Amino acid sequence: MYGAILGDIIGSPYEFDQGDKTKDFPLFSKRSELTDDTVMTVAVADAFLDAQPNADIEWIRNRLVRGMQKYGKLFPYAGYGGMFRRWLKCDDPQPYGSFGNGSAMRVSAVAWLYNDLETVRSMARLSAE
Numbered sequence: 001m002y003g004a005i006l007g008d009i010i011g012s013p014y015e016f017d018q019g020d021k022t023k024d025f026p027l028f029s030k031r032s033e034l035t036d037d038t039v040m041t042v043a044v045a046d047a048f049l050d051a052q053p054n055a056d057i058e059w060i061r062n063r064l065v066r067g068m069q070k071y072g073k074l075f076p077y078a079g080y081g082g083m084f085r086r087w088l089k090c091d092d093p094q095p096y097g098s099f100g101n102g103s104a105m106r107v108s109a110v111a112w113l114y115n116d117l118e119t120v121r122s123m124a125r126l127s128a129e
Helices: 002-014 036-050 057-074 082-089 108-113 117-128
Strands: none
Touching (some): 036 117, 057 117
């Protein structure tokens, strides 16, 4: 999870850069900042950390949604896509068939918190929904 967050911040100045692909760049610059992926990674981790071992799927799902909306409001200018930005403001947010890679970016906490492959897969799927 640390690696995902650090990589996101370190790569933030180059996220949409289509230029030279070099390994010679500073790890941090004045343009380095957290992005929507960091914010949602923390939101997902917070939700799973809050879940008791016997928490049911619906409780976790609701906690994920509430947590993502909470962190989205705390960091409203982190660079969310339009559809996700609207989802963050919904009173009754539902899956919307995103074309983005957000769920893949924020899933690192799942492998960090769970120990067996079946649970990791199940919780990763849940966080993506």
